[in-house]
Amino acid sequence: MEALAKNDIQMDIIRELANGDFPADESLLFSWIAHYDPQTKVNTAVKGYLVYSPESHEIYVDIDSSEFGTCEQWELKAHPCKAVGTGIPAVVASTADLACW
Numbered sequence: 001m002e003a004l005a006k007n008d009i010q011m012d013i014i015r016e017l018a019n020g021d022f023p024a025d026e027s028l029l030f031s032w033i034a035h036y037d038p039q040t041k042v043n044t045a046v047k048g049y050l051v052y053s054p055e056s057h058e059i060y061v062d063i064d065s066s067e068f069g070t071c072e073q074w075e076l077k078a079h080p081c082k083a084v085g086t087g088i089p090a091v092v093a094s095t096a097d098l099a100c101w
Contacts (some may be wrong), residue, residue, distance in 0.1 A: 006045070009045060009046075012047070013047065025053075027054060028051050028052065028053055029051070029052040029053075029054065030050070030051055031049065031052075032045065032048070033046055033048030033049060033063055033065075034046060035065060035067075046064075046067070046068060046070075047063070047064040047065060048063035048070075049061075049062055052078065057077060057079070058076070059091075059093045060073075060075055060076075061073065061074045078092065079091060079092055079093065
């Protein structure tokens with residue numbers, strides 16, 4: 001994972017995860033989180049990451065970005081999308097009840 005870090009914030013997160021009780025499971029997918037500004041079309045790295053388990057369809061999100069007003073942790077259940085392909089997500093997860101949609 002160290003090879004994927006692009007800044008000091010991401011290296012700090014890697015150290016925190018390595019020193020914690022983060023499971024060493026090679027099937028887990030990991031992604032950095034960035035803040036996207038639709039007006040400037042600029043992505044800004046924030047202290048945050050996402051871990052997805054394709055086996056259990058669980059997503060863990062940790063964002064600590066007081067600069068953009070988001071300091072949250074979520075454990076979400078991902079649901080496979082019916083149609084997949086280029087530009088179409090494979091799974092969807094939300095803090096809202098998707099059955100109401």
